[in-house]
Structure formats: structure tokens, C-alpha cells
Amino acid sequence: MRSIISHCCLLFILGLLVSACSIQESAISGERRAYGYSWDQEKKIGKDADQQIQQQFGLYDSDELQAYVDKIGQEMLAVSHMNRPDTPAEYEGTDFYFRVLDSPVVNAFALPGGYIYVTRGLLSHLDNEAQLSVVLGHEIGHVIARHASQRAFEQQMGQLALIGGAIGGELLGLPGGDILGIGSQAAQMLFLSYSREDERESDRLGVEYSSMQHYKAAEGAQFFVSLERMSKQSGQSIPDWQSTHPDPAERAKSIPELAEQWRAKGYEQTIDNTDQYMGKLNNMIYGENPREGFTRNGFFYHPEMRFQFPYPDGWQVINQRSLVAVVNRDQDAVSIMTLDGKSAGAEASVNEFLNQEGITTLGKSNAESNGLAAFRAEATGQAEDGPKLTFYVYAIEYGGSIYRFLNYTTAEKYGTYASRFNEITGGFKKLTDSGILNIQPVLLQTVKASRAGTFKSFLPTNFESLSITVSPEDLAIMNQVGLDEQIITGTWLKLPRQ
Template identity: 45%
Template structure:
């Protein structure tokens, strides 16, 4: 995959940490009580996690629903407290040998639990105590017990210091940089693994695979134990993992099991109840959970940009531009990434920091390794713009680019198109068409587009699930089968009267 060095930090999924020099650090795995080699001390993990957290929040944004954010934070801290109490009891009884100083250091660290404003079904953890769930994941959960188990799973990754251990293994493998910082995703991917990675080769994807399957199983055991110690019936999570399998099947995205760092969802569907049978938790709290998520945005939020009939619309910023036919779009808070299906070329739109197109173009010209071979001042449908063409030197050779800077609405927009030198003549016309199509959005049907929100409805009749979709809003990205998966039921399954369903408002 190709990158321009000055743009590397803008790529949404690449939060990478340099492997620290030396022989690494001695970490304590609080899940097993064992001592293990890691790349970072706990203090370093907290520092790195905090730095990456700022990038994650800036890139994906947080839920604007303060009630949901507080709810997840409160539940996360309940599960965390019970996890630490369980570790303390195991050490006191002699079940595990525990480094008291290391345990105390981790226990005294405040953990952060966040809800990301993303429709992708995902949860992950950063080292040092940063745990994230997406609103997409929350919409697909049916009760509080399932959420508690997911949070416990991610807490397990953190207290077992899996990122540090994985980074140390990568250091021994002389990879140079480690993509293990963002890990523990429930699906082993999600939107944090999308963007340019999505358009790359399978080899590039394997480089950024998360924790090994043993670590995932370890985190599952921790998640079950920690949620059960908090009083929840962790076996409820089996239905959620069945949904994960259905999501993968529907999207055609299931990896062969030997390539996936996560156990197959069907395996977890079987093992979670077995693990839960060792405990006595009974709480489910379905109605309480559904009350918390009612009104949540369902699917993509069109206010932040959407593609329709080959055009990208952004209602909030009131602009539009055409998307090359068949290219894939990944839209985040900081950039819109558009990839040629085979990964041979990339377009990226983001905000430039300069106050004019001319200043932005001048700064690019002055970057080390940048060779500009052509410049054009033009009008992007009435908006002052500058177009630059050239090459960027990389360690593996030069790549060719076309860069456009457009003044619009008090901002300067940067649209970059880049590919290898051999492919430039093929893709340059696509780059240019997209850049020159940028214009003001004035059509009210797009300017006023609103998100679909989640309704919690108690049905008053027994009928197939599909019958309850009549008259409901269409959700971009969610088919009727997808809505059935959202409710952890079959599309033709009979729903008993009195059942609460999650339906599009």
C-alpha cells in the first residue's frame, strides 16, 4: 500500500506505536496472574493509550447522547471494580500468584469507557485503560448482560496487557512498527480497520490483525467471569455472537478460521454458555437496556455525509462531489477516503489548516520529497481553487499525485488523489473529475436529510418479525434481514405478543 509521508497521520485506522528500544518490560497478566514479556511498562501503556484516545475521538466522534455515555461509563466501572475484586480474592486464596505492586498500579489507574458515534458493530480497547463500544454495537445488543460481557472482554484485554505482549512479539519479529495498539475488536475489524486498509492486499490486512486467538479466548473467559461477578447472566451473550456470525455471513466478510485472530462466532456461541455455567449470575435487564438506547441513531448518520447514485453529499457542510464508479467510500469525522476496488488508487478529502487555497498549495510545494510538475489556478464551480500535480519520494520509490485545494464556506478543502507512477495516467482523469465536481449543495432533499432513529416497540400480537417492518423507515445500510439480526431473531420467526422490538422510527 502506498502513503505520502505528510498525509500518513490522517489515515483513520493507522494508530501505530514505535516499538521501544531495549529488551522490553516485565508485565503482569491479571487474568492469569502470570508474568510475561511486553514492549511497554504499564506507565508507558497509559501514556500511549491517552495519546491514541485523542486521535480516536477526533476521528470518529463520541455519541451526543450524554445519558448513553454515562450509562456505559457507569456499567464499565461496575464490571471493572468487580473484576479487580475477583483478582484480589483469587490472589488471597492462593489461586494465582500476583505481583502486588503491579496490581496496585493498574488498579489505581482510572479507566475510560467511551461510546463512539459509528454504525459499525465493534468494540475494542487501547492499552492503559481505554475501552470503546460503538453505537452500532449497542443497537445490536438486546440487554445489559450482553453489554456487561462485551465490556468485561475488553477489560480483560487491558488488564492482561495483551497489546504490550503482542507488540513485544512483533518487536522480536523485527516488524519495526506495531499495529497492535488498537485491538480486541469484537468482530476483529470494524470501522477502525476500514479506510485504506480495506482496499489493500490480504497481506496488508494480515499485518494489522489483532490479538491471537489464545488472547481472545483469554479475554472471553475474563469477560464472562467479570460480568458474572457483577451479577449478570453472561450466557446471554451467546445470542449476540450468533448475530455476529449472521452479520459476517450477510456481508460475505467471514475470514477462514485460520486467518482470523478471533475465534469463530459459532465457537464463541457454544463456549460462552459453558463458561457462564461455572457462575451464578442471573441479571439480564433487557427493558432497562432498551430504554437507554431508544432514540439512538440507527445506521449511518446522513448529516455527516452519505453517497447516493454516485454522488457524495454532506448536508452539514453543504457540499457535494461525484464519486468514481465502483470505488469504495469510508467516511469519518476527519476525512472521506475513496478507494479504487483493487487498492491501486486512493482519493482523500479533508480540511486543510491554511486560510487560502494558495497558501495550502504553497505549503505542499515546500514539503521535503515533494516534486511539483504542474500547477493550475481554477474555479471549482465558482469556488477559488488550486490544482497541483507531481510526485512524492518514498523509501520504496516515488508515487504520483494530484492535489486540489478549494476555498468554500470559510474552509479550505484538500482533495488528494495518489497512485503509483505506472497507474497515474489511468487514474488521473478520475482524480480530476472528482476534484472539479466539488460544488455547493443547495438541493433541499439532500440538505434536509435526517437520520433514522431507533424505536423500542412492545408488539401487541404474535406474528412473523417481517410483518412488523411494514410502514417503518428504510435504514441506509440495513436490509430487512439486517433488522432481524439487530433484534437477534429470524426474519420469518414468530414474535410473541408483548415482546419488545428495536425498529426504525
């Protein structure tokens, strides 16, 4: 049944498949220690998962911004423990890759072997290049210190439990253990939670690398002040994805102290490159990009691909580049729509699923969805170490493509949710509303204040008409100021426009 679970794009968190540890020299301390994987294995894990991460979440469509983030990342790498006279031989020549993911979620994470990701949501919450240098240095630190591999070894030895969470609880807005199609081994590495000491070590390394390149590393503290404000706004002391991190207030205090230690060692810290950074952010998409799909009044719309379908009240829509999933509140029923680029038609697409090992077909027939040719089937299968599942597979031919819905729940609850699955699939149709077809994303406009005044006095007059849900406080946090804080002439501001 393993192929079925992979096909469904569900991640079941399994025990680590590690049969032996690897004893290697630490690039940080030079001491020999035990890891769950060898460095070569870590590089392979990262490489194998990188394309899947890009496909799942998408790279932000700006070669200029991608190159800019890579440039800062390579600067941090150049002074890191990967490029020093005493760097152990096995680490020499390792390439690192820095990606900007097209997600509004404020997040950064790293895969083993040198693959580092920041979201455009995170970039929008930074104010200058110095802050970016600390964040990238922090993620480089996780990779070089091999924190994930250390946690893998400890889990193997029974010292830690494997828990859901990347950066402590969710990856780009998806609850840990939900719909991720990135392969079990890489997913296990992502979902091994770092310890607080791991995070403190990466903070120290991030400040070290930033300071050595003469950035104002203390600026990194402001980002953690913003995280603390986001935490309070959400009603949590620490966000879920920060649950294993040191408290943001602690980090806001410790980072300037660490920066001062490096200044005292002779590393002058004079660079923030605010003008350059703001120039790169100008016209970057802010919030969800409605061109790639959005929800409104119980419907999911995709203007670029010109389709729509309804979803049940109270169900959550998870929209990714490679799939759209609709999950009920109890998370025991799901409908996943993917684009089938291999099958010749709707019937072939459904049969491709039915022909998998472990699937028993209950019935299948031709169908029609609002004038579009379709094919449907019901089937059952036994999840590995789990309940019996019932599937409702529905494929539609539209615009020269095949859209396949894989709907399923436990066999005992199928009767409860079958009508919901029919509601979703039967409502798929061509999008014709010109107002929706022509919708455009909200963009960030970076400008220097031409006058003095409170921050809220600079908010756009058409604030409520934006196609995304955002509050004045959200914008104040993004700008690292208070709503009533006085802005002086010449201060850079990040404001939405549409």
C-alpha cells in the same frame, strides 16, 4: 518522507519500534512475564491515541448513552483484576475510559492502558444490559491481560508477523492498513492480531466480571449467535474481523458454561435490565447518518456542510469525521478530502503541503470550481521504502472554510488517473437540492409488542423508503430473532423509523 505519509493519513504497517522488553507482574496470574511495553508506556500509548480515535471516528452525540456505557464499564472494572487485594502496585489507580463511537459497524475494541470503545452499531445488536456487561468485560480483559503488549513482545522476538486487522481484520469497516490517522505506535498495537487463546481468556474474564456483578452472563451467548448469523449472511464462515477469534458458535456454547461455573461458586445471576437498556437505545441513530455524508448515483453529498462532488464509477467512498476518501478498486489511486482549518486561503493550503521536506513541485496555478475560488498544484515525492508518487493537490474556498483534496498515485500511473482526479475536484460545488439538504437519519424505535405475531409482521410498512440499505433479515438479526419467529405480547422490539 515520513511527514508526507502522516499528512496523507495513510498507515504503512511497519515493524515494531521496540528495543527492549519489559518484565512485569501479570495482574491476572500474578506471575512475572515479558511484555513489549511497560504498563506506563501502554497507558501513554492509549492516551496519545484516544483523542485521535475520537477525532477520526467521532463520539456518538448523546451524553446520556455515553454515561450509561461508562457506568456499566466501571461496574465491570470494579470487580476486575485491577481492583483486588493482590493487584500489583503498578496497576493501582489506573483510570479506564469507555467510549461510544458514532459508527454503524458492529465492533468493539480496546487500546492499551484502559481505553475501550464500542460502536452504536454494536449497541443496536445487543438486547439487554447483561449482554453489554459481557462485551465490556471482554474488552477490559484484553487490557488487563495486556494481550497487545504480549503480541508486541512476541513479534519483536520474531515469533509472530504483524498483520492488518483490529479485532482480527478491520477497524470500523476500514480494511487493515488503509486510511487510518492514529499514529504509528498506537496503530501497531491495534493491528497486532490477538491469538484465539487471548480471545478465550477475554471471554472467561468478561463472564467472570459480569457474573460477579450478578448479571445474567449467559445472555452474552446470544450476541455471538447473532455474529454467526451475520457471518452466514455475508457468505463467510467467519467474518474477516473475526478471523483470529474462536468461532462464534463455539463462544455461544462456552459462555453459558462459564456462567454456570460462576453460579456454582455462589454468584447468583439475576440481572438483565432489559427495560433500562431498551430505553437508552430508543431514538438512537441506526445505520449511516446521511446528515454527515452519503453517496447516491455517483455523488458524495454532505447536507450539514452543504457541498457535493462526484466520484468515478467503481471507486469506494470512505466517509469519516475527519476526512472523505475515494479509493479505486485496485487501491493504487486515492483522493482524500480534508478540512484545512489553519490556512488563510486555497493557495496557502496548497503551499502548506508543497513546502514539506521531500516534495518537488511540478507546477501550480489558480483555479475555479463551479464559481468557487480554488488553487491547484502537481508535485512528486518518494515514499519511504516505496515507489515514487505523483500528487495533485487542489484546495477550494467555500463557506468560510478551505476544502483540500490530496490526490495521488504512483508516478507511472499518474497519467491513467489524472482525469479521474480532475473529475472529483472539478465537480465540487454548493449543495442546493432541498430534498438532500433536509434528509434525516433513520432512528431506532424500541417498543414492546402490543400483540402476538411473527417478527416480520412487525416490520414497518414503508420499509423500502428508508434512506439506508437494510434487509428484513438484518433487522431480525439485530433483534436476535428469526423472521418467522413468533413474538409474544410484551416482547421488546427494535424497529427503524424515519
